[in-house]
Amino acid sequence: MNELTTRIVSAIAMIAVALGVTYVGGFLFAIFVAAVATAVYWEWSKITKNWGVHWMLLGFVYCLLPALALLYLRERGEGLELVLWVFIITWATDIGAYFAGRSIGGPKLAPKISPNKTIAGLIGGMVAAAVLGGLWAWASALPPMLYMLGAPMAAAAQGGDLFESWMKRRAGVKDSGTMLPGHGGVFDRLDGLLVVAALTALIYFGAGL
Template structure:
């Protein structure tokens, strides 16, 4: 099988498992989140080998806080599963929309020194996809109206998380954070945007803004 086929099959499988466990919630979801956070931190630690200890400490909290946020969203919000899916939809739409628009219309480099393949057109495409799909999901599920408009800004947040990880990898001289996921690289590579979006929405729930 070619790389695109492997990537597609692995992506569908990961989405299916994630949604099934998120639906169940409780301990199964907590274990999945803990496993993902541990994997990200392990990959983070490999990337920052030889850097100062602040990177190891900072990485611990960079992985811990989004994990807590995801659990808080699922278990402490009245429509926890629906809001959790909103977070997933926005993050995935950012990736898919960004890839599609970037491949077909990408001309203007977004951050060539960090990630040469990222374009402004891709970012705009990701914002459009996240805004439309996130808004549609929030509306159909009766979520807080603020979420009708938060998709696009969260797409920017997700892209920032992606660029942050890309900057780390460029400094370390590595292409992927790991090899655990067939066709996708490492767990950190797949969750870099979700870490930021989950933190932002978890904070909004904690503060009572949603």
């Protein structure tokens, strides 16, 4: 099995598991979120093991808040649709950025941090998230404010991606781990989702929804 096939099969499996436990919700979803957050923190700890205790504490908060955010969002009245919106925003950002970056190319977004990322990729991810996120929010009767949040959330997701890339570059590692065949570590796959989940919960809580 070549690397591309491995990545595709792994991605399908991960998406299927994520959608399944999200649909079930409740205790199973809580256990899944806790396990994933623990895996991310484990990888964070390995990356920052020589950076001082404050980085360990920062990592604990950085992993805990998105986990609590996902649990909070899933317990809303429209929790299933809302968590799926978070997933769609994150996945659309990654896919849009990948295809726009490869097909258009052009100036680099942050060459010293992540040489492969381009400004075209950033814009492509924002457009994809805006369209797909807006359509899902409308079709699922989610609050109208979510219709317009796709693009800024995509930018935030890519900010999370760049932050993790900066951490790996500082630590001198290519991937955060090896748990996911063809994808590296759990942190590698969820760097954007962590930010989107936390911001969505903050906005929801702030709006009193």
